Amino acid sequence: MEFARQVFVIAAKDLRAELRTKEAINASAAFALVILLLFSFAFDLDPDTNREIASGLLWLVFAFAGTLLLNRSFARELPNDCLDALVAAPLPASALFLGKSLANYVLLLAIELLSLVVFGIFYNVRWTVQFGELMVVLALGTWALTIMGTIFSALTVNIRLREVMLPILIYPFLVPALMGAIQLTLGLMAGKPIGPDTASWLPMLIGFDVIYTAVSVFLVEQILVG
Amino acid sequence: MSAVAVDGVWKYYGDFPALRDIRLEAAAGSCLALIGRNGAGKTTLLRIIAGFSRPGKGEVRILGNAPRETATRRSIGFIGHGIAVYDELSALENLTLYAKLYGLADPRRTALEWLEHTGLERVRDGLVREFSRGMRQRLAVARAFLHNPSVLLLDEPFTALDDRAIAVLQRLLREGLAQGKTIVMSTHQLREALELATHVALLNRGQVAFEGACTPEMAADPGLVYARYGEG
Numbered sequence: 001m002e003f004a005r006q007v008f009v010i011a012a013k014d015l016r017a018e019l020r021t022k023e024a025i026n027a028s029a030a031f032a033l034v035i036l037l038l039f040s041f042a043f044d045l046d047p048d049t050n051r052e053i054a055s056g057l058l059w060l061v062f063a064f065a066g067t068l069l070l071n072r073s074f075a076r077e078l079p080n081d082c083l084d085a086l087v088a089a090p091l092p093a094s095a096l097f098l099g100k101s102l103a104n105y106v107l108l109l110a111i112e113l114l115s116l117v118v119f120g121i122f123y124n125v126r127w128t129v130q131f132g133e134l135m136v137v138l139a140l141g142t143w144a145l146t147i148m149g150t151i152f153s154a155l156t157v158n159i160r161l162r163e164v165m166l167p168i169l170i171y172p173f174l175v176p177a178l179m180g181a182i183q184l185t186l187g188l189m190a191g192k193p194i195g196p197d198t199a200s201w202l203p204m205l206i207g208f209d210v211i212y213t214a215v216s217v218f219l220v221e222q223i224l225v226g
Numbered sequence: 227m228s229a230v231a232v233d234g235v236w237k238y239y240g241d242f243p244a245l246r247d248i249r250l251e252a253a254a255g256s257c258l259a260l261i262g263r264n265g266a267g268k269t270t271l272l273r274i275i276a277g278f279s280r281p282g283k284g285e286v287r288i289l290g291n292a293p294r295e296t297a298t299r300r301s302i303g304f305i306g307h308g309i310a311v312y313d314e315l316s317a318l319e320n321l322t323l324y325a326k327l328y329g330l331a332d333p334r335r336t337a338l339e340w341l342e343h344t345g346l347e348r349v350r351d352g353l354v355r356e357f358s359r360g361m362r363q364r365l366a367v368a369r370a371f372l373h374n375p376s377v378l379l380l381d382e383p384f385t386a387l388d389d390r391a392i393a394v395l396q397r398l399l400r401e402g403l404a405q406g407k408t409i410v411m412s413t414h415q416l417r418e419a420l421e422l423a424t425h426v427a428l429l430n431r432g433q434v435a436f437e438g439a440c441t442p443e444m445a446a447d448p449g450l451v452y453a454r455y456g457e458g
Contacts, residue, residue: 002329009326013315020314020353081308085369087278089327090299225294226279 006091010099011106017076018107024072025107032065032115040122050123055185059178061115063145066108067167070149073100074157083157083224093221101150108142129191137188140205141181144212148173151216154223177212180205227290229254229377229408230275235284237270237432244270246432248284252425254376257399257409259419259440261451262429268412269307271429272381275410276304288377300328303375305383309366313355317346317365320354321372328373340368344394360388367395371402378402380411384418392418416448428455 018025039057077083086096120127127134148170156162156169180201187198194202228251237245245267252258260268273279275286277293291298304310311320318337325333341347344364354362363386370378378399384392399409399422413419420426420440428436428451436455444450 006327009323013312013323016319017312017314079308079313081306081310082312084276084278084304084306084308085310085324086327088276088299088302088304089324090296090329091327092296221294225277 003092003095006095007099007102010086010091010096011102014073014076014100014103015106018072018103024069024076025111028065028069028107029111029114031068032061032111033118035061035064036115036118036122047124050125051190052186054119054123054125054127054189055182058115058119059141059182059185062108062112062142063171063174063178064167065111065115066142066145066149067170069108069111070104070146070153070170071163071166073104073150073153075153075162078157087224093224094217096224097150097154097216097220100153101146104150105142105146108146109138112138112142125189126191127189130188130193133194134185134188137181137184137194137202137205140202140209141177141185143209144177144181144205145174147209147212147216148177151220151223154220173212177205177208180208227254228252228287229256229289230258230410231287232271232275233285233287235271235274235281235286237267237274237279238282244432245274245281248429248432248434250427250434250437252408252410254408255403255406256424257403257411257422258425258427259416259423260410260412260427260429261414261416261419262412262435263456265431266429267432268429269381270432272306272379272410272412276302276379300373301376303370303373303378305366305370305378305380307381307385309362309369311354311362311365311369314353316351316353317341317357318350320365321368324369325372330373336372340372343371343398344368345390359386360391363387363391364394367391367398371398376407378407378409378411380409380413382413382415383411384413384415396422420445420448426451428452430456 077086116127152166152170156165159165183198183201184194187195230252232248232250235245235248236243248271260271262268274281275293286293288298289301318341321337321340322333325336330336341350344367346361346364349361354365383395411419423440426438426440426444427434436451
């Protein structure tokens, strides 16, 4: 109970700070929307092709836009040495990490939903046909992206080139989760429910989420206290 | 039992030994001033005592426990080089946040009390980014004290403070010592530090060059320890 309270205190703090400055969310949302718009103008594709590329395009946009957002997660603590005060506070490093992850997750989901709306308008794809299943896949894929981005944000927080290092470090680790999310989204964008051909990706995506979360929670104390 | 015990601590940055076999103790209710030139290892040592960094060898005990234990962290108040408050939150939001993280019974009330102690009650809802430097520093002092820590670790606490913030901090430190709190502070401001210190330790190139009680002689002539035991 105490652990959950600490997680929510950190998440609320991060959300409040981000919603006041809008530093990361503006950059991330603008990037996602610009890529979607540019892509729609650059390639004049028929609706069938749009549906085929939708899944890959969306998850790549989510991954790139997510990196911009996640980069700020621990970097936000650097001015005024706030990270020291958080590390000194009597909360487990895992609560700090999960609180930050939760805030990032909420922000990234908001950007993804906004991107989906824009995508639906400009690509003429009815992505709401399998709305429930799509939200499940979105939630699972986004958690993988968030958890990896947040732990690597902690790892790279004191590196001068962290904006460059974060994507280099997280994308290789994210490949399995992104593959799963893309495969599952592919059918859903075509209006088909998750069927026998793609169903195996779902437990795999859940498995990746559980493993990424467990390893990150286990390592975060070592990462934060050098 | 010492409130703070540092036993054979070494710290390496690569091959460079920043700290070499440091052995220090601070009894409960005492104030230990860590002095030394830039690069002597004062900040590194304080960060290890506070649990922000792990020693390569040796161990630190705070009130008999390891610094990273939750109970130990509740008993430590730390002031570092940064003010450790968020620019985009108000003074009240900052203190309430830390009061919640320390699990205090009534976070808002405690935050309001400390805003009053530090003379910031009138700007409680103002964003920290709009504060003057002195106000930010007083807020940092409130942040470090609000959970009533029994051990205070202060890294250059008087550096860049304005007169009012120095007065607030000195008053709080004197009150803390009277209440039996233990203070370990690193400092270049010898005059302010030696007014409070009961003990002095001089660090020189990562080693303890001198450790002993702070005498009236030292307080009267802050350069004395450097002249006798330092490099002049």
